[in-house]
Structures are given as C-alpha cells and as structure tokens.
Amino acid sequence: xxxxxxxxxxxxxxxxxxxxxxxxxxxxxxxxxxxxxxxxxxxxxxxxxxxxxxxxxxxxxxxxxxxxxxxxxxxxxxxxxxxxxxxxxxxxxxxxxxxxxxxxxxxxxxxxxxxxxxxxxxxxxx
Numbered sequence: 001x002x003x004x005x006x007x008x009x010x011x012x013x014x015x016x017x018x019x020x021x022x023x024x025x026x027x028x029x030x031x032x033x034x035x036x037x038x039x040x041x042x043x044x045x046x047x048x049x050x051x052x053x054x055x056x057x058x059x060x061x062x063x064x065x066x067x068x069x070x071x072x073x074x075x076x077x078x079x080x081x082x083x084x085x086x087x088x089x090x091x092x093x094x095x096x097x098x099x100x101x102x103x104x105x106x107x108x109x110x111x112x113x114x115x116x117x118x119x120x121x122x123x124x125x126x
Contacts, residue, residue: 013061025049062123078117
C-alpha cells in the first residue's frame with residue numbers, strides 16, 4: 001500500500017502544529033500551576049493550545065478555505081469532546097500519579113481525537 005505524498009505532508013504539518021500546540025499547552029500549564037490548581041491549570045492550558053491549533057491547522061495542515069463560522073462550530077464540537085476527555089482523564093490520573101504523566105496521557109488522547117475530528121469532520125474536503 002502506497003501512502004500519497006499529500007497524506008505524508010499533511011501528517012508532517014499536523015505533527016509540527018501539534019508540537020507547537022503541546023509546547024504552548026505545557027508552558028501555560030506549568031506557569032499557571034504555580035498559582036492555580038492542576039485541574040484549572042490544565043483546562044486553561046488546553047483552551048490556549050486549542051485556539052492556536054485551530055488557526056494553524058486550518059491554514060497550514062488542512063489548507064482549508066472553508067467558511068470560518070461552520071468550521072469553527074464543528075471544531076468547537078470536536079474540541080468539547082476532546083476537552084472533556086482531556087480533563088476527565090487528567091483529573092482521574094492526577095489522583096494516582098503525582099508528576100507530568102497525567103498531563104501527557106490526557107494530551108495524547110486529545111491529539112488522537114482532534115486529528116480524527118479535524119480530518120474527517122471539520123476540514124474534510126467535499
């Protein structure tokens with residue numbers, strides 16, 4: 001099975017955007033955790049990384065020229081699901097693991113959900 005160049009480039013772009021989103025997410029989480037609970041810090045950091053991710057994935061990864069409002073609505077629905085799984089898994093794991101493992105696990109669950117949702121729902125080609 002041969003993978004198309006488009007899929008390879010799209011995956012590379014998604015990983016690049018995702019890496020920067022993760023860095024933004026982690027930095028906000030880290031900085032807020034000095035002043036706020038881990039749970040609140042994770043929620044705010046997730047939303048910050050998500051906002052950046054939307055605009056970069058729309059422009060760079062999926063090169064979407066679709067209308068902002070319908071795509072943004074679908075994006076918000078995908079991210080509500082992702083956000084819910086992110087903070088539920090984080091808050092569950094933080095009870096048992098006292099380091100950055102809960103952050104990493106919840107983040108990678110979100111990455112998977114977000115990619116599938118963006119590729120096949122939000123920015124799908126018609």
